[in-house]
Amino acid sequence: xxxxxxxxxxxxxxxxxxxxxxxxxRVGFTLERESVLAILGRSGGGKxxxxxxxxxxxxxxxxxxxxxxxxxxxVPPERRQVVYLYQxxxxxxxxSVRENLVFGLRLRRLDEAARRARIEPLVERLGLAxxxxxxxxxxxxxxxxxxxxxxxxxxxxxxxxxxxxxxxLDATTRTEMQKLFREVARQVAITAIFVTHDVKEALxxxxxxxxxxxxxxxxxxxxxxxxxxxxxxxxAEIAFWNSLASQTPSPPxx
Amino acid sequence: xxxxxRSFFPEPARRRLWLxxxxxxxxxxxxxxxxxxxxxxLGLVGALAHGFTGEHWAKLLxxxxxxxxxxxxxxxxxxTVLLATTLALCLSLALRRTLGRGLGATxxxxxxxxxxxxxxxxxxxxxxxxxxxxxxxxxxxWIASPQDFPALIFDRHGLGIVIAHAALAVxxxxxxxxxxxxxxxxxEFSALARTLGANRLAVLRRxxxxxxxxxxxxxxxxxxxxxxxxxxxxxxxxxQRPEMVSILARRKFALFDLHQRPEAFLVAVIYATxxxxxxxxxxxxxxxxxxx
Amino acid sequence: MSPELGxxxxxxxxxxxxxxxxxxxxxxxxxxxxxxxxARDWAFPALLPPALTLATWQRALAGNDGLVTxxxxxxxxxxxxxxxxxxxxxxxxxxxATHRHRGWWVLAMHAPFALSPVILGTCLLYFFIQLGLVGxxxxxxxxxxxxxxxxxxxVLIGFWNPxxxALEDLARTLGAGKRQVLxxxxxxxxxxxxxxxxFQTLLLSWFDYGLAAVIxxxxxxxxxxxxxxxxxxxxxxxxxxxxxLLIAPPLALLLLNRRxxxxxx
Numbered sequence: 001x002x003x004x005x006x007x008x009x010x011x012x013x014x015x016x017x018x019x020x021x022x023x024x025x026r027v028g029f030t031l032e033r034e035s036v037l038a039i040l041g042r043s044g045g046g047k048x049x050x051x052x053x054x055x056x057x058x059x060x061x062x063x064x065x066x067x068x069x070x071x072x073x074x075v076p077p078e079r080r081q082v083v084y085l086y087q088x089x090x091x092x093x094x095x096s097v098r099e100n101l102v103f104g105l106r107l108r109r110l111d112e113a114a115r116r117a118r119i120e121p122l123v124e125r126l127g128l129a130x131x132x133x134x135x136x137x138x139x140x141x142x143x144x145x146x147x148x149x150x151x152x153x154x155x156x157x158x159x160x161x162x163x164x165x166x167x168x169l170d171a172t173t174r175t176e177m178q179k180l181f182r183e184v185a186r187q188v189a190i191t192a193i194f195v196t197h198d199v200k201e202a203l204x205x206x207x208x209x210x211x212x213x214x215x216x217x218x219x220x221x222x223x224x225x226x227x228x229x230x231x232x233x234x235x236a237e238i239a240f241w242n243s244l245a246s247q248t249p250s251p252p253x254x
Numbered sequence: 255x256x257x258x259x260r261s262f263f264p265e266p267a268r269r270r271l272w273l274x275x276x277x278x279x280x281x282x283x284x285x286x287x288x289x290x291x292x293x294x295x296l297g298l299v300g301a302l303a304h305g306f307t308g309e310h311w312a313k314l315l316x317x318x319x320x321x322x323x324x325x326x327x328x329x330x331x332x333x334t335v336l337l338a339t340t341l342a343l344c345l346s347l348a349l350r351r352t353l354g355r356g357l358g359a360t361x362x363x364x365x366x367x368x369x370x371x372x373x374x375x376x377x378x379x380x381x382x383x384x385x386x387x388x389x390x391x392x393x394x395x396w397i398a399s400p401q402d403f404p405a406l407i408f409d410r411h412g413l414g415i416v417i418a419h420a421a422l423a424v425x426x427x428x429x430x431x432x433x434x435x436x437x438x439x440x441x442e443f444s445a446l447a448r449t450l451g452a453n454r455l456a457v458l459r460r461x462x463x464x465x466x467x468x469x470x471x472x473x474x475x476x477x478x479x480x481x482x483x484x485x486x487x488x489x490x491x492x493x494q495r496p497e498m499v500s501i502l503a504r505r506k507f508a509l510f511d512l513h514q515r516p517e518a519f520l521v522a523v524i525y526a527t528x529x530x531x532x533x534x535x536x537x538x539x540x541x542x543x544x545x546x
Numbered sequence: 547m548s549p550e551l552g553x554x555x556x557x558x559x560x561x562x563x564x565x566x567x568x569x570x571x572x573x574x575x576x577x578x579x580x581x582x583x584x585a586r587d588w589a590f591p592a593l594l595p596p597a598l599t600l601a602t603w604q605r606a607l608a609g610n611d612g613l614v615t616x617x618x619x620x621x622x623x624x625x626x627x628x629x630x631x632x633x634x635x636x637x638x639x640x641x642x643a644t645h646r647h648r649g650w651w652v653l654a655m656h657a658p659f660a661l662s663p664v665i666l667g668t669c670l671l672y673f674f675i676q677l678g679l680v681g682x683x684x685x686x687x688x689x690x691x692x693x694x695x696x697x698x699x700x701v702l703i704g705f706w707n708p709x710x711x712a713l714e715d716l717a718r719t720l721g722a723g724k725r726q727v728l729x730x731x732x733x734x735x736x737x738x739x740x741x742x743x744x745f746q747t748l749l750l751s752w753f754d755y756g757l758a759a760v761i762x763x764x765x766x767x768x769x770x771x772x773x774x775x776x777x778x779x780x781x782x783x784x785x786x787x788x789x790x791l792l793i794a795p796p797l798a799l800l801l802l803n804r805r806x807x808x809x810x811x
Contacts, residue, residue: 055715055719056718056719057715057718057719076718077715077718077719078718078719078720078721078722078723079721080719081721082719083719083720084715084716084719086712086716088712090712090713090716092713092717092731093735094734094735103717103720103730104720104721106730107720107721107722107726107730108721151720152720155720155721269641272637272641273641273642273645276634276637276638276641276642276699277638277642277651277654279634279638279692279695279696280654280655280657280658280692280695280696280699281654281657283658283666283670283692284657284658284660284661284666284692285657286669286670286673287661287666287669287670288661288669290669290670290672290673291669299672345564345568348561348564349561349564349565349568352561352562352564352565353565353568359804360801360804361568361569361572361573362568362572363800363801363804363807364572364573364575364576364797364800365572365575366800366807367793367796367797367800368575368793369752369753369755369770369792369793370753370755371755371770371773371774371777371789371792372575372579372773372789372792372793373575374777375579375773375777375782375785375786375789376575376578376579378777378782379578379582379782380578384590384591386578388590388591389590389591389592389593390593392590392591393591393593400590425572429807476659479659479660480662482662483661483662483664483665484662485662485663485664485755485756486755486756486770486774489774490774490777490778499662499665500662500664500665500756503664503665503668504664504668504760507668507671518668519668519669521665522661522665522668522669525661525662525665526660526661526665529659529660529661530657530660533653533656533659533660534653537652537653537656
């Protein structure tokens with residue numbers, strides 16, 4: 001009988017305190033390759049801390065973070081190959097869109113041809129063709145977030161961490177970006193952890209689901225379990241829209 | 255979100271060492287100088303030191319040239335700051351829009367390129383009896399000879415010193431007020447106050463001036479400290495008596511009569527105490543401004 | 547009749563006249579110095595010099611009075627002080643900015659300015675004598691460095707904000723090592739402010755009189771000392787030439803790039 005394969009990503013008993021406050025309390029979960037884990041939680045519940053620890057920008061007090069069997073907690077951020085996307089689309093203000101996109105590729109010393117080959121399909125998919133020579137200040141919020149996304153994907157990271165990336169966008173753009181993310185994630189087959197406070201967003205982008213509150217993480221077996229659980233708030237949302245529909249009189253037939 | 259210094263100095267011990275070094279570069283020399291000055295004024299060190307003595311400090315209680323110099327310098331500094339601030343505020347508020355761009359704003363930067371010695375030279379040439387103003391007065395028939403021109407330099411009241419320092423400060427303050435006006439969104443607050451019923455004078459008194467002066471306080475206190483301890487302009491435009499603090503300190507130090515040296519250092523200690531207190535009070539509000 | 551809020555009122559002529567007068571007043575000192583340096587026998591009560599001559603300038607630039615040497619000395623000292631101070635302050639500002647008590651460190655940087663240069667120089671003279679630095683350019687540089695460094699830290703510390711920190715972190719997750727982060731992200735963004743700090747410290751040293759007089763003990767012939775020399779000896783025309791040599795470089799730089807003047811005030 002073959003032993004069970006190691007999960008692609010495993011977080012075990014991750015803990016972090018800031019002074020007296022226990023921001024992360026023995027957080028653990030696993031994730032398979034090429035799937036997106038959507039973590040739902042309110043602001044301040046520890047979501048950003050968790051992502052920063054996984055990215056290497058903060059240290060954990062205890063626990064393990066295994067990617068393909070290797071414990072990454074002792075590896076410095078530039079060698080982890082785990083890219084962290086902020087809520088604000090942080091583009092380097094002194095570089096053009098093209099230069100932002102190839103930033104990671106330049107660091108890896110890819111030559112001109114290789115760089116172009118890498119980013120061309122991304123530019124296509126993300127609709128950035130006519131913005132390549134512009135400076136970040138000339139772009140809208142949604143466009144900037146797409147560039148940030150493309151920059152991260154260009155280096156083909158094994159793991160992508162997204163910290164409410166569409167939070168600063170207006171409702172329409174946000175919906176477009178959620179769909180775009182879903183498509184590109186499938187096409188490029190990335191593994192990602194997506195953190196959000198919006199249950200609709202979580203349901204749109206996620207394959208697996210979890211809820212983080214007061215430093216404790218609850219992983220759900222599947223989508224149905226997530227929807228059914230009151231923590232997700234799905235039932236409350238449905239109830240809200242239903243009550244609205246029943247109160248509004250249906251328009252008279254012409 | 256804390257700014258992370260981890261990328262440079264991961265080990266806290268090494269970081270503390272560098273912190274001490276870099277802080278020391280700026281803090282140790284003044285502390286060393288002040289310590290030495292205090293010790294000298296108490297007779298603990300120095301060419302003619304006998305050991306601890308309070309006699310030099312006791313001399314202060316009887317009016318001496320030290321107290322006179324301190325009082326004179328404080329007065330000159332206060333008058334300069336008052337004069338320069340008032341002028342700069344009036345000019346800045348009145349001409350803010352006119353001087354917006356181009357020729358006007360560039361001109362204000364020219365005085366920034368004038369150091370104390372050049373201002374003293376200009377002051378000497380303009381304010382002296384046989385100077386530019388004196389010649390105008392003679393040609394207009396107001397005076398009969400250079401001696402009749404009122405003494406604006408080398409005078410007992412330090413008029414020339416005040417005028418020279420104020421002339422240098424006004425353009426600087428105008429630029430400061432213009433920048434603060436924009437940054438603090440004074441126009442928006444004024445408009446808001448108008449909609450709440452304030453007239454032009456009320457807006458000035460309750461919105462514009464308080465906001466501007468509050469933000470400019472640190473710079474104004476540094477200007478005060480600068481004039482208080484000025485050297486070049488008083489040296490070249492000031493009278494023998496009364497002296498300004500820096501001149502007195504230098505004179506008493508460089509004299510053949512070494513007995514006067516402790517007084518030079520005494521002056522330094524008092525001067526530093528006053529200025530440090532002033533700077534601390536003015537910058538106190540900015541202390542909690544660490545990044546969290 | 548007050549104009550409607552928000553619309554630009556036509557500028558009245560008293561304001562225009564006032565602005566014009568101010569502009570003239572600002573340029574007057576420089577214009578006057580230029581005239582004085584070119585004047586021949588400009589005695590009371592003449593309002594304008596009877597004749598102009600290049601003799602004073604020729605004499606100054608010929609080198610016999612050592613003005614060219616003074617210019618070079620001042621320039622050399624100023625460039626050295628500015629380079630050392632800006633470099634040290636660049637690193638120091640980063641360390642202070644990330645500290646919990648950032649505000650206290652900024653306040654501490656004002657310590658040198660609590661003493662006027664002359665007074666600090668006099669108080670430290672004993673130590674400079676012990677170190678053998680009195681009467682040498684090295685001593686003047688060391689003394690000026692104290693002030694220049696502290697001021698540069700005050701200027702540069704404003705650069706380190708959460709935004710820059712986030713950009714640095716981001717670059718690291720994209721694979722940049724510490725040195726690469728500095729080279730590709732931090733330096734390009736810090737360049738404008740570094741230029742301001744360099745210029746301000748340059749000016750601080752170039753215009754210094756007190757420290758050169760006290761620590762230099764008159765043996766370091768910087769331009770500011772020469773102006774005073776000529777003023778005291780009564781040779782105002784040579785003093786004017788000296789003054790113009792002193793203010794020309796900073797004036798040119800300022801007019802070329804006004805943003806060099808916007809510092810921490």
